Amino acid sequence: MKIICAKDYSDLSRKAANIISAQVILKPESVLGLATGSSPLGVYRQLILWYEKGDLDFAEATSVNLDEYRGLSANNTQSYHYFMHKNFFDYINIAPDHIHIPDGMAADPDAECRRYDRLIADLGGIDLQLLGIGRNAHIGFNEPDDHFSKYTHQVDLTESTIAANTRFFEREEDVPRQAISMGMQAITQARKILLIASGADKADAIYASCFGPVTPGIPASILQLHQDVTVIADKDALSKCPQQAWAQKAPSKEIHTGFLFR
Numbered sequence: 001m002k003i004i005c006a007k008d009y010s011d012l013s014r015k016a017a018n019i020i021s022a023q024v025i026l027k028p029e030s031v032l033g034l035a036t037g038s039s040p041l042g043v044y045r046q047l048i049l050w051y052e053k054g055d056l057d058f059a060e061a062t063s064v065n066l067d068e069y070r071g072l073s074a075n076n077t078q079s080y081h082y083f084m085h086k087n088f089f090d091y092i093n094i095a096p097d098h099i100h101i102p103d104g105m106a107a108d109p110d111a112e113c114r115r116y117d118r119l120i121a122d123l124g125g126i127d128l129q130l131l132g133i134g135r136n137a138h139i140g141f142n143e144p145d146d147h148f149s150k151y152t153h154q155v156d157l158t159e160s161t162i163a164a165n166t167r168f169f170e171r172e173e174d175v176p177r178q179a180i181s182m183g184m185q186a187i188t189q190a191r192k193i194l195l196i197a198s199g200a201d202k203a204d205a206i207y208a209s210c211f212g213p214v215t216p217g218i219p220a221s222i223l224q225l226h227q228d229v230t231v232i233a234d235k236d237a238l239s240k241c242p243q244q245a246w247a248q249k250a251p252s253k254e255i256h257t258g259f260l261f262r
């Protein structure tokens, strides 16, 4: 795990966008695992700028998003479908049939989860997975639990995640209580992982995920077991981490036994 300290949010966004650009330049047909939330907005803005300048071409790329709320249709302005189109896809030349996001309206959510995992497998897995992180260290919507969920699954969102996401909705009651999220298998089988975090409210999650035990109680801690993870975070998000660890990171010493993949 490599930890890079960015000067500020704009520096963080450019650094992360540079890594995604390199991926697309080196492998135009890349499968990009994409994330929602406020953290990646600057990355998407930067990628759009470079695309508009003619420096990037997404014609051959494919995207698979991490998650979607249950019960929100693609044209609901709070859905992650809508978010991705309005903040990224509508401004680049990715082919519409190369865009994949779980269907939050699927009548049979279990079948939808199985379809999504098959799709990712058929695409040959993810080349580069972009991740934000929740205050409780969730990635995608993999919430703290007593086990890591291996496959795409339906999740009951925790109170802390509902509270954090309330800012995007008019009223707390409007925040969906469930979501469909990619599981840890597809995320950790991504060939490269890029996690971005900004702000002091992410400091505990970043510290626990990078330096704490690997445990499903801290979902992002599983990334310590991956061979190619880059964390790009600003000073506030890194404020609980030892400074000498920035730009390098020793492998985790402690792995909690007794947890399960399900």
Ligand SMILES: N[C@@H]1[C@@H](O)[C@H](O)[C@@H](COP(=O)(O)O)O[C@@H]1O
Pocket (backbone or CB within 6 Å): 035, 036, 037, 038, 039, 040, 066, 067, 131, 132, 133, 134, 135, 138, 139, 140, 141, 161, 165
């Ligand atoms: N499902 C998304 C996550 O993928 C995202 O990482 C997290 C943090 O969002 P933000 O970047 O807005 O803090 O929010 C949501 O829960």
